[in-house]
Structures are given as C-alpha cells and as structure tokens.
Amino acid sequence: MLEPAAADLFDGQSAVRHPVTLLWQPDGLAVTQADGAAELVPDSDLTLVEHRGDRLVYGHRDRNGWRLLVPVDAPPELLERMPQGFKYGGVIDRLGLIRASVVLGGISAAIVAAVMTAPSWLGPRVPxxxxxxxxxxxxxxxxxxxxxxxxxxxxxxxxxxxxxxxxxxxxxxxxxxxxxxxxxxxxxxxxxxxxxxxxxxxxxxxxxxxxxxxxxxxxxxxxxxxxxxxxxxxxxxxxxxxxxxxxxxxxxxxxxxxxxxxxxxxxxxxxxxxxxxxxxxxxxxxxxxxxxxxxxxxxxxxxxxxxxxxxxxxxxxxxxxxxxxxxxxxxxxxxxxxxxxxxxxxxxxxxxxxxxx
Ligand SMILES: [Zn+2]
Structure with a gap:
C-alpha cells in the first residue's frame, strides 16, 4: 500500500512555501495541502526542472513559477513515475547543459553546477x-x-x-x-x-x-x-x-x-x-x-x-x-x-x- 510522501510546493503566485503530500493516482499526481485542499496534476504536465541540493525540483508545463520540491530520498515508488531527465528550458535543452554553459556568456559548467548549492557564492558573480x-x-x-x-x-x-x-x-x-x-x-x-x-x-x-x-x-x-x-x-x-x-x-x-x-x-x-x-x-x-x-x-x-x-x-x-x-x-x-x-x-x-x- 502506497503512503503519501512529504514535499513542498511553491504555487507561483507567492513566495510562500506550502507543505504538501504527494500520492500517485491512476490519472495523475495528487498534491494535497495541509488544509486538505487537493489537486490532481496529470503526469504530462510535470517537468523536471533541476536537482537542487537534496531536492528534486519539478515544474508545471502551464504554470509559471509553480515548483514542487521533492526530497531525493522520497519513496522510490513515488520518484519512479515522476518525469525523468532535466528540462532546463529551451536553450539548455537544445544544447545540453555543458555546451549551454559555455555558450551562455562563457560561464563554465562548474559554475553552473555550483549554483545548485551555493547561491551566495554565485550571486555576486552573475554579470x-x-x-x-x-x-x-x-x-x-x-x-x-x-x-x-x-x-x-x-x-x-x-x-x-x-x-x-x-x-x-x-x-x-x-x-x-x-x-x-x-x-x-x-x-x-x-x-x-x-x-x-x-x-x-x-x-x-x-x-x-x-x-x-x-x-x-x-x-x-x-x-x-x-x-x-x-x-x-x-x-x-x-x-x-x-x-x-x-x-x-x-x-x-x-x-x-x-x-x-x-x-x-x-x-x-x-x-x-x-x-x-x-x-x-x-x-x-x-x-x-x-x-x-x-x-x-x-x-x-x-x-x-x-x-x-x-x-x-x-x-x-x-x-x-x-x-x-x-x-x-x-x-x-x-x-x-x-x-x-x-x-x-x-x-x-x-x-x-x-x-x-
Ligand atoms: Zn533588507
């Protein structure tokens, strides 16, 4: 029997982090907020945005700023059905991460990788x-x-x-x-x-x-x-x-x-x-x-x-x-x-x- 897994949601409307639970249903991912409000997000609407620290960050195809932060140690039965493969957005998807890093203003892949763990280091170095x-x-x-x-x-x-x-x-x-x-x-x-x-x-x-x-x-x-x-x-x-x-x-x-x-x-x-x-x-x-x-x-x-x-x-x-x-x-x-x-x-x-x- 599947157990709901804990995650955090940014709804794209505000900077407030909402604790949610996640549970796969036959036709999508049920995202349930602490107050019981629930939403079913179809598999096809989810994208993997990035791997940030100990979280996997997912986006929603149609919603700007919508971000679901899932711990990397979430139950495998949850993660298996989540989208695989990074979707950084048009430029990086077309070029690949390493090549995109080189193309985009000479920023090295090492720096691009560092952003995931060290915003305070990278922040001052962004032109x-x-x-x-x-x-x-x-x-x-x-x-x-x-x-x-x-x-x-x-x-x-x-x-x-x-x-x-x-x-x-x-x-x-x-x-x-x-x-x-x-x-x-x-x-x-x-x-x-x-x-x-x-x-x-x-x-x-x-x-x-x-x-x-x-x-x-x-x-x-x-x-x-x-x-x-x-x-x-x-x-x-x-x-x-x-x-x-x-x-x-x-x-x-x-x-x-x-x-x-x-x-x-x-x-x-x-x-x-x-x-x-x-x-x-x-x-x-x-x-x-x-x-x-x-x-x-x-x-x-x-x-x-x-x-x-x-x-x-x-x-x-x-x-x-x-x-x-x-x-x-x-x-x-x-x-x-x-x-x-x-x-x-x-x-x-x-x-x-x-x-x-
Ligand atoms: Zn201030």
Missing amino acids: EAWEQRIGSALVGDLQQFTCSTPESDAALAALTRDVDDGKSPITVQLAKIDMVNAVALPGGRVLLFDKLVQEAKSPDELAGVLAHEAGHVRKRHVMQALLRQFGLSILLSGANSDIGGTLGGVAAMGYSRDAEREADEWSRMRLAKADISPAATAAFFGRLRKLDPTAGNKQLSYINSHPDSGEREQAFAKAVQPGKAYRPALTLHQFAALKAACKKDKKAREWSLGWPK
Whole structure:
C-alpha cells in the first residue's frame, strides 16, 4: 500500500512555501495541502526542472513559477513515475547543459553546477547585465505603478546620491503601494512604497531605509535570493522566460540574516559619509517594533521581511556620533514633494493585484 510522501510546493503566485503530500493516482499526481485542499496534476504536465541540493525540483508545463520540491530520498515508488531527465528550458535543452554553459556568456559548467548549492557564492558573480535582463523578464512593466513629479524626482535623485556609491546606476522610484515597505528588485531597481513615505517622520529615516535597499543591490543580495528561490533556471529567464514570478513573489523573497546585517552596515556607512544622522532610522525601527506583526499583509510587510527590529534599532542608535554636525537628508520642500508625488501624479495606478495572501 502506497503512503503519501512529504514535499513542498511553491504555487507561483507567492513566495510562500506550502507543505504538501504527494500520492500517485491512476490519472495523475495528487498534491494535497495541509488544509486538505487537493489537486490532481496529470503526469504530462510535470517537468523536471533541476536537482537542487537534496531536492528534486519539478515544474508545471502551464504554470509559471509553480515548483514542487521533492526530497531525493522520497519513496522510490513515488520518484519512479515522476518525469525523468532535466528540462532546463529551451536553450539548455537544445544544447545540453555543458555546451549551454559555455555558450551562455562563457560561464563554465562548474559554475553552473555550483549554483545548485551555493547561491551566495554565485550571486555576486552573475554579470550585472544578466541581472538587468532577468529583472525585466521577472517583474515586467512596473512603470504604471510608479509616481513621479519633477520635484519628487529631484528629491529622490538627491537621496540616491547620498545612499549609494554610484558605481553603476541604480534606479530608485516611488511606487503607489499602500504598505510600509521598500524593496530591491533585480537589475538595480529600488521601490519606495508610498505608504512608507507617508508614514515617514523625517527624510533621514527614508535615507536609512533607502540606503539599506541600496546595500542589498550593491552586495548582490538580490541575485543570491533569486538563485535560492528559483535555482539555475533563473539565469536563463532572459532567454526563456518560464519563471514568470509576479512582482509580489519577487518582492517577498527573504534575505538571509547575514545579508540583512550587511545591508544595514552599508546603510550606516553611507549615512555617516553623507553626514546624515542614523538616529531617525533607529526611531523608525522602534516604531516598527511596536506595530502589530499580525496586522495587514504579513507576507510583504517590512516587519515580516526584516525581523529583529529591536536589534537593528540598537545598532543604528549606537552609530550616532556625539558632537558630529549632521544635516537633514532633504530640505522640507524636497520631503514635502516626495509626500505629494503619488497624489499629484494622476497617471500612477495603485498596485493592488497579485500580492500574496
Ligand atoms: Zn533588507
């Protein structure tokens, strides 16, 4: 008698990992979630995407981003009927893995193999131009959700100059999203959500949060997180876009604790260089700590993707140098222009669809 086998499912709609059980039925694979919701996936819809660590990763022919992670030591009677042979996507399937690795920008097969186990090693080595292409393939057209006025653009440019080293362009935009958050996206894009700007008590705390996201960009954390979440196939999404993650899925990707710490260090370093006090950012974390973590959209709230507000509050408070002459990150006029941008820009659409529940 067959026993259901445990696995994990990403449904392609959000970054949430659903524990499921799997059991072959005569006409397909029964995938049953913890709440009892079950679905029968026909054999012909399943594809083998990659072997990642101790998991086999399967995709669904018609569903972008749908991923089933099955332990390699799952019962043989389950694995035997799963699709065999890798399907990396068009380019690699046609060329074979080794040849494709050579063809694709001179990346060696050893590096391609390393991605399966070492996203943190490979992430910083992926050419930035690739990340740009992956970014556009993944998050699509975000322009319609961004708010812009000449005054707010100038204010954002001033903030960006302070928080980034300017080695290669990063694009910072305001997004009409009703949530206290900011995200770094592939390709050096950072979105400040309007609600964060509305709730900000001073431009200094916006500088601190923005510098943190710039740190994620500069330390190549975005690429690392993408690799961790989607595996090798992400590198080919420019050529063969079968990842199709939503902005929500990408934005909800979590970073490791080390990555968060590095981004915070970057933030404090940039604030110090720009003579902006870290005190306001400390206060922001203090306010976050008092928010109800169960309220609203947990998946995408800043507090959920950035835990340990208390520890971070202390680190920023400690970075304040007594006696140093700090300056405000923006003039009152610039700060007001940022707050007004999403009301003034009539073309900006409010983002409401596609967030993970
Ligand atoms: Zn972060």
